[in-house]
Amino acid sequence: MTRAVRHDHGKPYADEDLGEIDAALFTQGPSPDGRGVIVAGTCPRCHGPTRTLFPWARPGTGSKGVLSLLFARGDTPRAEGEPDPLLTEVHLCECGHAHPQCPPDTSYVGCGASWRIRR
Amino acid sequence: MSARSDRRWAELAREVEFTRLPELRRQAEGWRTGLTGLTALLAVLVLLKGRDDLAGLPAWARDSATGLLLAAFLLLTTGSLLAVRAAHGAPEREILLGGQALRRWTEQEVARVTRALAWASLCCVLGVVLVVGALVVAWVTTTSDPATHPVVVRTNSGVLCGELIVVDRQRVAIRTETDGRVTLPRATVLSVGPARAC
Structure with missing residues (x-):
């Protein structure tokens, strides 16, 4: 399968908000190792294949689920009814290519674009 | 929410993945310190102080003072635990961690900590008031009883x-x-x- 537009590796890095993007361009599914959910698609700016893992994690401190923690076995308990990251998160280009002027310390290696997804 | 702010939340969410264990250890240390202090305080109050001060009171005054002290004890303990919870948090369920999820969680946690602090303050003030009430009951009933021996x-x-x-x-x-x-x-x-x- 070929993409309509090739990945523009030369596009300089820019912290640019692209607004809302059609959900048809992206997919969402559990990661193979069960660590979280992967949102994958094509970056609307540089057209590179972007793939972001949203891991299950405990953000720090809180008060919910103490009884579940006491009696849970095996894996750590996870919140139920969690909103899907595809529609609730702001997505950043993570095409993996360090575009020109890409900051060396960024966690999201890509062209710098960000967007939300709507259905 | 600006794009710069969204990016910063996303970066923070990614950092959390690498600080999970240190964060849990820091939390456990805070709870250990808080619970150790509370246990020491209760041990001193219960084991060293005892109930000698109430032994010479009339029955109704002794019952009233004991009830007040018990309620104060519960309120002060609850207040201390709430303060520890506000300061060091408590383990909770995992969430699908993204920038916006972290932002929502932070807003909720700020509200939870604020509430816990307010309740802790209220419990501690009420606890002290009840202790003072118990002392007043003891003083008043002691002075009204002339035959001490x-x-x-x-x-x-x-x-x-x-x-x-x-x-x-x-x-x-x-x-x-x-x-x-x-x-x-x-x-x-x-x-x-x-x-x-x-």
């Missing part, structure tokens, strides 16, 4: 009960509720012993 005096002619004033070679003097000060010749006194009450 009653004795029973057996004589040739009968038995008297009252507060011991003096004993010497010639006499035994006591103060009774009915007759006031009574002085008995030493020769007529068969025995003098403590009494719980007259």
Whole structure:
């Protein structure tokens, strides 16, 4: 399968908000190792294949689920009814290519674009 | 929410993945310190202080003071635990961690910590008020009870009960509720012993 537009590796890095993007361009599914959910698609700016893992994690401190923690076995308990990251998160280009002027310390290696997804 | 802010939340969410264990350890250390302090405080109060101060009170006053102290104890303990929870948090469920999820969680946690602090303050103030109430009950009832060390005096002619004033070679003097000060010749006194009450 070929993409309509090739990945523009030369596009300089820019912290640019692209607004809302059609959900048809992206997919969402559990990661193979069960660590979280992967949102994958094509970056609307540089057209590179972007793939972001949203891991299950405990953000720090809180008060919910103490009884579940006491009696849970095996894996750590996870919140139920969690909103899907595809529609609730702001997505950043993570095409993996360090575009020109890409900051060396960024966690999201890509062209710098960000967007939300709507259905 | 600006794009720069969104990016910063996303970066923070990614950092969390690498700080999970240190964060849990820091949380555990905070709880250990808080619970150790609380345990030490309770041990000092219960083991060293005891209930001697309440033993001399009338029954109703003793019950009232005990109830007040018990309620104060529960409130102060709850307040301390809430303060520890506000300062160090508590383990919770995992969430699908993204920038926006972290932002929502932070807003909720700020509200939870604020509430916990408010309740902790209220519990501690009420606890102190109840302790003061128990002290007032003890003081008031203690001053209204004049016979602090009653004795029973057996004589040739009968038995008297009252507060011991003096004993010497010639006499035994006591103060009774009915007759006031009574002085008995030493020769007529068969025995003098403590009494719980007259």
